[in-house]
Amino acid sequence: EPEVTQTPSHQVTQMGQEVILRCVPISNHLYFYWYRQILGQKVEFLVSFYNNEISEKSEIFDDQFSVERPDGSNFTLKIRSTKLEDSAMYFCASSERSGLGSTDTQYFGPGTRLTVL
Amino acid sequence: RKEVEQDPGPFNVPEGATVAFNCTYSNSASQSFFWYRQDCRKEPKLLMSVYSSGNEDGRFTAQLNRASQYISLLIRDSKLSDSATYLCVVNNRAFDRGSTLGRLYFGRGTQLTVWP
Numbered sequence: 001e002p003e004v005t006q007t008p009s010h011q012v013t014q015m016g017q018e019v020i021l022r023c024v025p026i027s028n029h030l031y032f033y034w035y036r037q038i039l040g041q042k043v044e045f046l047v048s049f050y051n052n053e054i055s056e057k058s059e060i061f062d063d064q065f066s067v068e069r070p071d072g073s074n075f076t077l078k079i080r081s082t083k084l085e086d087s088a089m090y091f092c093a094s095s096e097r098s099g100l101g102s103t104d105t106q107y108f109g110p111g112t113r114l115t116v117l
Numbered sequence: 118r119k120e121v122e123q124d125p126g127p128f129n130v131p132e133g134a135t136v137a138f139n140c141t142y143s144n145s146a147s148q149s150f151f152w153y154r155q156d157c158r159k160e161p162k163l164l165m166s167v168y169s170s171g172n173e174d175g176r177f178t179a180q181l182n183r184a185s186q187y188i189s190l191l192i193r194d195s196k197l198s199d200s201a202t203y204l205c206v207v208n209n210r211a212f213d214r215g216s217t218l219g220r221l222y223f224g225r226g227t228q229l230t231v232w233p
């Protein structure tokens with residue numbers, strides 16, 4: 001069964017450093033998302049991406065964050081200067097379609113646990 | 118106002134029990150609805166979509182009441198392997214936000230422990 005993959009599984013970084021989290025969405029999916037989950041809290045939307053551009057971003061997704069699809073398979077989330085409060089599990093998701101009336105089910109990767117020291 | 122609200126539990130039930138979870142959502146324009154399950158420190162995994170007509174998948178039954186903005190999940194004959202956190206999830210595709218992509222709103226989850 002196709003699945004979303006993410007690397008690394010765990011990233012430890014110093015405050016102020018840049019990190020890049022990588023995702024490989026399901027191959028025939030065209031819509032990509034990043035979510036995060038701070039320990040003990042709910043999963044929160046960060047950004048959606050389609051056709052090489054951001055479709056929507058949440059208030060969490062400030063100028064420190066950026067996303068990119070550098071090639072035909074990878075989808076990355078960059079945090080330019082990490083803060084302590086960026087420590088969380090970051091989940092990538094993808095969906096096959098997103099048309100009116102469709103279910104556009106989003107499938108999640110296993111996540112990257114980011115720890116900022 | 119929270120987009121999706123769930124009873125956090127925890128629910129502790131014996132094997133074989135029937136357990137029901139409830140959820141309410143605030144945006145009447147929400148388009149699609151799901152239950153995901155999440156094991157400890159793992160990713161959310163789709164359990165089932167929820168339709169207005171109600172739908173069943175084996176021991177799991179989901180219901181949606183759009184008028185009341187209420188979603189439910191019923192688990193019959195609970196198994197040890199059902200122990201997890203159950204996430205009520207609503208998808209809003211907000212054309213007024215300039216986006217045609219779905220954006221999932223998650224509840225905080227209801228924790229279920231099934232004991233032998």
